[in-house]
Amino acid sequence: MTMRNVLLIGVDQMRSDVAGPGKKVPALTPALDRLYRQSAAFERAYSSCPLCSPARASMFTGDYAFRHGMGTNCDMYHSLATELPDPTRLLHYIFQNAGYRTGFIGKWHVGTTKGPATFGFEGMDLAGYGNVAMSPEFLAYLGANGLSYAVEPTVFLNPDRQTMLAGNWNGPVASTPSYYLTERTIALLGAYAEADAPFFATVQYWDPHQPHLVADEFRGVTDRSAIKAWPNFSDDLMAKPRRVARERDDFYRLHPRSEEELIAYIGHYCDHMAMLDAQIGRLLDWLESSGLVDTTLVVFTSDHGDMTGAHGGLIDKGLLYEEAVRIPLLFRHPSLTSGVRRQLASNMDILPTALDLLGFDIPDRHGVSLKAALTDPDASGRDALLIEYHGLRFLYSQRAMIFDTGEKFIFTPGDDDEVYDLNADPGELENLARDASAAETLARCRQSMIAETARLGDPLQDCVAKFNGQWRTGSGQFDATKAFDTGAD
Numbered sequence: 006m007t008m009r010n011v012l013l014i015g016v017d018q019m020r021s022d023v024a025g026p027g028k029k030v031p032a033l034t035p036a037l038d039r040l041y042r043q044s045a046a047f048e049r050a051y052s053s054c055p056l057c058s059p060a061r062a063s064m065f066t067g068d069y070a071f072r073h074g075m076g077t078n079c080d081m082y083h084s085l086a087t088e089l090p091d092p093t094r095l096l097h098y099i100f101q102n103a104g105y106r107t108g109f110i111g112k113w114h115v116g117t118t119k120g121p122a123t124f125g126f127e128g129m130d131l132a133g134y135g136n137v138a139m140s141p142e143f144l145a146y147l148g149a150n151g152l153s154y155a156v157e158p159t160v161f162l163n164p165d166r167q168t169m170l171a172g173n174w175n176g177p178v179a180s181t182p183s184y185y186l187t188e189r190t191i192a193l194l195g196a197y198a199e200a201d202a203p204f205f206a207t208v209q210y211w212d213p214h215q216p217h218l219v220a221d222e223f224r225g226v227t228d229r230s231a232i233k234a235w236p237n238f239s240d241d242l243m244a245k246p247r248r249v250a251r252e253r254d255d256f257y258r259l260h261p262r263s264e265e266e267l268i269a270y271i272g273h274y275c276d277h278m279a280m281l282d283a284q285i286g287r288l289l290d291w292l293e294s295s296g297l298v299d300t301t302l303v304v305f306t307s308d309h310g311d312m313t314g315a316h317g318g319l320i321d322k323g324l325l326y327e328e329a330v331r332i333p334l335l336f337r338h339p340s341l342t343s344g345v346r347r348q349l350a351s352n353m354d355i356l357p358t359a360l361d362l363l364g365f366d367i368p369d370r371h372g373v374s375l376k377a378a379l380t381d382p383d384a385s386g387r388d389a390l391l392i393e394y395h396g397l398r399f400l401y402s403q404r405a406m407i408f409d410t411g412e413k414f415i416f417t418p419g420d421d422d423e424v425y426d427l428n429a430d431p432g433e434l435e436n437l438a439r440d441a442s443a444a445e446t447l448a449r450c451r452q453s454m455i456a457e458t459a460r461l462g463d464p465l466q467d468c469v470a471k472f473n474g475q476w477r478t479g480s481g482q483f484d485a486t487k488a489f490d491t492g493a494d
Contacts, residue, residue: 008338011100011359012194012292012300013207014285015064017057017112017214017323019307021050026345031231032275035288040305043337044378044414045126051407052309053371055322056136058084060308060395061209062115064352066094067370071463076395080117080133083400087126088116092124096356097364100205101125106197110190111137111209116386116392117437128193128206137182137211146188152180156218160273162257162320167310171217171273178220178280183212187284191291198295205359208288212327213311215321220280227275234264237432240316244436246420248401256398260318267314274313298339300337302359304336306352308333316433323397325405325415326433330392341379349409371461391457393465401463414450418468424450460482 021027024034025041027048053063058078059070066089070076075088077083089095097107109126114134116123122130129142138144147153154176162168178184190208197204242250253260261267285305292298312319317326322329334350336358337343353372360367361374375383392405405415411428424437424447439441451473458466459480470478 007300008302008340009203010297010434011205012203012301013355013359013362014288014303014305015111015207015209016281016305016307017211017358018309018311019213019281019333020277020313020328021048021307021333022446023269023275024282024333030271030275031228032282033226033279036282036289037083037305037333040285040289040303042338044303044305044335044338045341045343045344045346045382047346047348047375049347049407050306050331050332050350051330051390051392052307053351053353054395055309055324055329056397057114057308059393059395061113061322062089062435063372064306064308064355065096065115065359065368065370066382067096067353067372068094069353069371069391069461069463070395071393071465072371072463073114076393077397077400078134079114081398084117085395085397085400088119092119094370095124096360096368096370097124097126097205099360099368103365104203106200106202106204106206107204108190108193108197108204108433110193110207111135111186111211112211113209117170129189129288135211138186140146141240143182143185146185147180150179154220154444156182158216160269162259164258165369168257169216171219172269173224174299175218177373178222178283181218181220181280183210183281183284186210186315187288190288191478194292194297195295198297207306210281210284212281212284213274215274217273219273219276223276223283225272226279227272229272232271233266234267234274235313235432237316238267238314238318240432240434242317244314244434244439245423246417248417248420249316250320251323252398253317257318257320260320261314262318267318270314274311275303302362303335303337303340304355304359305337306355307332308352321397322342322395323335325392325394325403327427327431330405335423336375336379342382344382346375346378346382348375348384349390349407350378350386351390384427389453389457390464391454395465402453402468404458404463404465404469406450407458408450408453412446412450414454416454416469416472418465418472422447439476458494468472 024037076085104316120132121131158172160171394403415423422438
């Protein structure tokens, strides 16, 4: 049962509460539920950034975006970087240099023209967001297996049938991209097993990102009568930054406004999760039958979460609320004790942890190894964790800090601060920053963020400090007024 290989299973936009013991919806996820039982599961795991490209680049480099440079989606008109500025920081090179085979199947989204093959990965090579359904390989797969489908859009988020949310796939599950990616992953791992080669491999599914196009076998499998509205669906957003309500009302004008509409939305998401779960189950079953299960560390995660109509009908990601920033994070190997881990964790920690478990030295990164928590559930962990955000549809700097004690602080330079007590208010409905009795908590949160952004070298550190009254930051950032500074306060 010696740990030799790593298989990272990644999904796109999966909430942390739709599978496993913390499940809040009736999604049919037997494979993931079983994986939770077999794994060390970090129930307080967070994305470094609630957006695809930054989060994925952070996962593969172990760095925050303000170090790796891809702060926004690489393929949007306002992208901060269209390619990873310093690809030498990709951590899979350590495996390659040690003689490992490295494989990549699925969604890359860490560069618009340079796909995973550019960096020595075997498997698939779709740059940018990718569109596997239009790739020649997928079309050849459909033809070779006599498969077809016909997408029928049914639900839209904007008038005039704009922004498709859901629809019918009108084809069997074998004709879906998630089934195809599973087939490709099994073939790749089978080749590695036949060659008796150690490997670091990852499959990155596009699911359950909308549009929710569900195959015939899974459409409607979720019991809608068992779905309840999110407890914070009643949020009027009055205690949130002004941008939140405007984005909801102007960007997704047909967002759910009634509990009936919300339940229908959640139902589509859960059907999609059931279809994805079946493919993850096929992959895990193959790993068991192949004999690789005893030598392979399996890691499961998502790049970020999904609002799914929470907080009054918010859609998509790009927000610092729990629904969008909390992620599943599981580590499974026979040598690891299963069960819940309460330590704060990040997707930046995945590769440092895998390298540490396999005995490799970990280079300097923002992410840390979670090995201590994996071997001892009571091991100490972070006191706090910083989350960054640089904008989705427009550039928009925000930072959040999650504290081990349960507080959460969101700093929005152009708007009001937010403080939530996640222990008493997990739905983030009561903004304590506006409560005079919580002034001491707000001051402590602000000071902690000032210290952490300075420690990490976050370029927003001067903004964080000066917006909160600390003028002499010592950051080294240029300040023209210092040319005339006499040193007097």
